[in-house]
Amino acid sequence: MSTKRLLSANNFHPFPPMMKNYLQWAQNTPTQKSGTPFNAKGTSILATDLLKSYFERGLTSQARNLFDEMPERDVVAWTTMISGYTHCNEYTQAWSVFVDMVKNGNDPPNAFTISSVLKACKGMRDACVVFHDIKEKNVVSWTTLIAGYTHRGNGNRALQIFREMLLDGVALNPHSISIAVRACASIGSQNFGRQIHTAVIKHGFESDLPVTNSILDMYCRCGCLSEANKYFNDMTEKDLITWNTLIAGYERSDSIEPFFIFSQMESEGFTPNCFTFTSLIATCANVAALCCGQQVHGGIFRRGLDRNLELANALIDMYAKCGNIFDSCKIFSEMSCRNLVSWTSMMIGYGAHGYGKKVVELFDEMVKSGIRPDQVVFMAVLSACSHAGLVDQGLRYINCMINDYHIKPNQEIYGCVVDLLGRPGRVEEAYQLIRSMPFMADESVWGALLGACKAHNFSRLGKLAAKKALALRPNMVETYVMLSNIYAAEGKWGEAARMRKLMKRAGCRKVAGRSWIEVRNQVYSFVVGNKMGSHKEWVYEVLELPVQHMKEAGYVPEVDCLIHDQEDGT
DNA sequence: AACACGGTAT
Numbered sequence A: 001m002s003t004k005r006l007l008s009a010n011n012f013h014p015f016p017p018m019m020k021n022y023l024q025w026a027q028n029t030p031t032q033k034s035g036t037p038f039n040a041k042g043t044s045i046l047a048t049d050l051l052k053s054y055f056e057r058g059l060t061s062q063a064r065n066l067f068d069e070m071p072e073r074d075v076v077a078w079t080t081m082i083s084g085y086t087h088c089n090e091y092t093q094a095w096s097v098f099v100d101m102v103k104n105g106n107d108p109p110n111a112f113t114i115s116s117v118l119k120a121c122k123g124m125r126d127a128c129v130v131f132h133d134i135k136e137k138n139v140v141s142w143t144t145l146i147a148g149y150t151h152r153g154n155g156n157r158a159l160q161i162f163r164e165m166l167l168d169g170v171a172l173n174p175h176s177i178s179i180a181v182r183a184c185a186s187i188g189s190q191n192f193g194r195q196i197h198t199a200v201i202k203h204g205f206e207s208d209l210p211v212t213n214s215i216l217d218m219y220c221r222c223g224c225l226s227e228a229n230k231y232f233n234d235m236t237e238k239d240l241i242t243w244n245t246l247i248a249g250y251e252r253s254d255s256i257e258p259f260f261i262f263s264q265m266e267s268e269g270f271t272p273n274c275f276t277f278t279s280l281i282a283t284c285a286n287v288a289a290l291c292c293g294q295q296v297h298g299g300i301f302r303r304g305l306d307r308n309l310e311l312a313n314a315l316i317d318m319y320a321k322c323g324n325i326f327d328s329c330k331i332f333s334e335m336s337c338r339n340l341v342s343w344t345s346m347m348i349g350y351g352a353h354g355y356g357k358k359v360v361e362l363f364d365e366m367v368k369s370g371i372r373p374d375q376v377v378f379m380a381v382l383s384a385c386s387h388a389g390l391v392d393q394g395l396r397y398i399n400c401m402i403n404d405y406h407i408k409p410n411q412e413i414y415g416c417v418v419d420l421l422g423r424p425g426r427v428e429e430a431y432q433l434i435r436s437m438p439f440m441a442d443e444s445v446w447g448a449l450l451g452a453c454k455a456h457n458f459s460r461l462g463k464l465a466a467k468k469a470l471a472l473r474p475n476m477v478e479t480y481v482m483l484s485n486i487y488a489a490e491g492k493w494g495e496a497a498r499m500r501k502l503m504k505r506a507g508c509r510k511v512a513g514r515s516w517i518e519v520r521n522q523v524y525s526f527v528v529g530n531k532m533g534s535h536k537e538w539v540y541e542v543l544e545l546p547v548q549h550m551k552e553a554g555y556v557p558e559v560d561c562l563i564h565d566q567e568d569g570t
Numbered sequence B: 001a002a003c004a005c006g007g008t009a010t
Helices: A003-009 A022-028 A040-056 A060-069 A075-087 A091-104 A111-120 A126-133 A139-151 A155-167 A174-187 A190-203 A209-221 A225-234 A240-252 A257-267 A274-286 A290-302 A309-321 A325-334 A340-352 A356-368 A375-388 A391-403 A411-422 A427-435 A443-455 A459-472 A477-489 A493-505 A533-552
Strands: A515-519 A522-526
Touching: A040 A060, A040 A075, A060 A075, A075 A091, A075 A111, A091 A111, A111 A126, A111 A139, A126 A139, A139 A155, A139 A174, A155 A174, A174 A190, A174 A209, A190 A209, A209 A225, A209 A240, A225 A240, A240 A257, A240 A274, A257 A274, A274 A290, A274 A309, A290 A309, A309 A325, A309 A340, A325 A340, A340 A356, A340 A375, A356 A375, A375 A391, A375 A411, A391 A411, A411 A427, A411 A443, A427 A443, A427 A459, A443 A459, A443 A477, A459 A477, A477 A493
Parallel strands: none
Antiparallel strands: A515 A522
16 A cells, blocks of 8 residues: 555545735834844744744644745755654644645655655554655655654564564764664663664764663563663663662563662762652552552652653553552542553452452443453453452453454463352363464463362362473472372372472472562562561561461361472472 | 754653
8 A cells, every 4th residue: 555545545524724824923023133024934934943932842832833834945945844743742633734735835855754654654554554655765764663663562573574674785974873772771682772772872862861761771670680770870861760770670670770770870970760760669669558558658749750651651650559559540530641550450449459350340431431351451340350259250351352443362361360269169161261362272271270279179170270380381299289289189299209200300499479568668578478577577577466366257267278289298 | 053863760
């Protein structure tokens, strides 16, 4: 399909030109520095400058009004409109200006116009059509296409295009380099990343800050933190993005290092922004440090950054993971606009706190508000249904996902549905579902079935599930333990012991479950029987509270599996 | 004399 056909295929409605008081506007405007009166060319340049500054400040309707009043609109003015709308994330508007330009403009689009249009195709299939229609592709058009794929999460395709560009003999520039490095980072390929890093040194692009920042990011995302740290220290020039990149890198590694980097950053005179705080809040969420999170939240509020969408999303997640679901809810309900991540974070939070019905309500509300659910949201709602025992409702959602939204279930979703059916004892149905899967079930799906078999004493099916899971992943300790327990429950002690031996021979050890609590501004991490030093009594004092609650609620711990769970097999 | 492509947050 050609761009022309694309234009006619889309039924856009160009805005009617409203050439109102343009002359009056021009006459009331101060004259230029030289004192010469306005000519048509001069006003056009001035108007275009004004258009650009409107868009930079997000004033799209002011820009539109001005553009509509311009009697002569040259390529540059049209192009400014297209890139301006794109800058403000109004891609449909940008595209419709282009349509209008082709139909009603005096000049044909130039290379600048096409690059702007290409960028406006963000998230649309049309980008490729436009790209292939460009007769003389330059480094900008290539870069735009690569950026499109990278930002949509298709790093492999982006790198493929990057290679095509090189084969086409196009000379690299810092823009194309940084997006290619970002593509490497997104697919975690330090192999390609290092190759491009070498090319950067060769081309002398290491003086370009976006280029070096993207390389730093690449080392972080590839898990090479010590290398990233070294690169960071060697960087001669650093800006806020440099610091944010390193902080985000350490946040992903679940350490509390971001706080040390943050204090160093402040002492070197940098002012944190939304990106910085999002990583700090995520750090608090990772280690469930509520007090710390509250303090950071205070700093965010003081700086007036709490209206930032992404930051609010991070706060929802942090409060939920720190146990304060009501604070999550407060932030969520006070948000002026929400995106898919906001809804998902809130739903996952409610799900983890056992409010299955709330999750279902939120899902329906989200769809009603016009947001299209993705696989992650369905995962959240299915897992909530499973935990809340809303089996039929859960089954309706999976049908809705497949039939209404045409999302194909993956292993994780299948695992969730097996869990949904298996938990209340519909084990046979769960098994039939696995048999009907269009691809081989992985060990997590079989693991979900095994859990259900164990809970409802389906020993024959349980053994089958365990064997399937072990064949796919022989090192899963949990599987051996469960299989051994099934044998033990049947009184087959010899088989149970044999599983233990197999497990030891496979060289896997059970990783101790670790818990932590926060007492008086300090996080204490511990395992069963662990010595915690001088503050032991505080920790036990706090732990006694939930234990009391559980006893009062009539909870009797299930020790059955624990008995067989000992390393020495007692 | 003005218009295009790149880097940081779940």
